[in-house]
Amino acid sequence: MNQKHVFQPMPIYEMDFNPFRQFKEDTCAIVTEVNGKANAMTASWGAMGEMWGKDVITIYVRESRFTRELLDQSETFSINFFDMDKVENKMALQIFGSESGRDKDKIAELKFNVNHSLNTPFLDESNLVFLCSKLSRTEIKKEDFFHPRIDSKFYENGDYHIMYIAEIMRVGAR
Ligand SMILES: Cc1cc2nc3c(=O)[nH]c(=O)nc-3n(C[C@H](O)[C@H](O)[C@H](O)COP(=O)(O)O)c2cc1C
Numbered sequence: 001m002n003q004k005h006v007f008q009p010m011p012i013y014e015m016d017f018n019p020f021r022q023f024k025e026d027t028c029a030i031v032t033e034v035n036g037k038a039n040a041m042t043a044s045w046g047a048m049g050e051m052w053g054k055d056v057i058t059i060y061v062r063e064s065r066f067t068r069e070l071l072d073q074s075e076t077f078s079i080n081f082f083d084m085d086k087v088e089n090k091m092a093l094q095i096f097g098s099e100s101g102r103d104k105d106k107i108a109e110l111k112f113n114v115n116h117s118l119n120t121p122f123l124d125e126s127n128l129v130f131l132c133s134k135l136s137r138t139e140i141k142k143e144d145f146f147h148p149r150i151d152s153k154f155y156e157n158g159d160y161h162i163m164y165i166a167e168i169m170r171v172g173a174r
Helices: 019-026 066-072 087-096 148-154
Strands: 028-034 037-043 046-051 054-062 076-081 114-117 120-123 128-139 161-173
Touching: 019 028, 019 046, 028 066, 028 087, 028 120, 037 054, 037 066, 037 087, 054 066, 054 128, 076 120, 076 161, 120 128
Parallel strands: none
Antiparallel strands: 028 037, 028 076, 046 054, 054 161, 076 128, 114 120, 128 161
């Protein structure tokens, strides 16, 4: 299958979009690409808003993820949301969130298709895509927490999140 859906540009201030529900309940796929090889990783931690006079998305990716390696080598990435009533999308997000692109080409295995816009990879099967350009990278550290229980609950193994803030270059919907 090699479908090419048409994504319409979506003006960001006209969007009927709840980031809390989208990230937490639906989750998204972060899509990165280096040397023509794309990878997708499920993420449910994210934020959207204003920073440095720009519309931004913030994602939190643990140091150990293959996606973290690819993010560090890329200028851009995409955040992909899906119609979660479709069983194939649910299944894909399970695979993207449990297997590593270090071991296999998850996208090809699922017969999903990579599309590009603004030199940025995204998944053709998505129905809402944010094309993002990195602005900053911040490593979350043990000493950053006011509540030690956050550190002990989430980082017992020392695999801390790295926070990437990125400018939203374009939103596409279909
Ligand atoms: C529902 C769900 C949400 C997830 N959210 C995140 C996240 O926000 N940040 C993160 O680093 N890993 C998150 N993960 C874990 C990664 O998706 C998982 O480790 C994945 O296999 C990494 O793939 P990669 O090695 O190809 O990058 C999540 C997994 C699931 C199932």
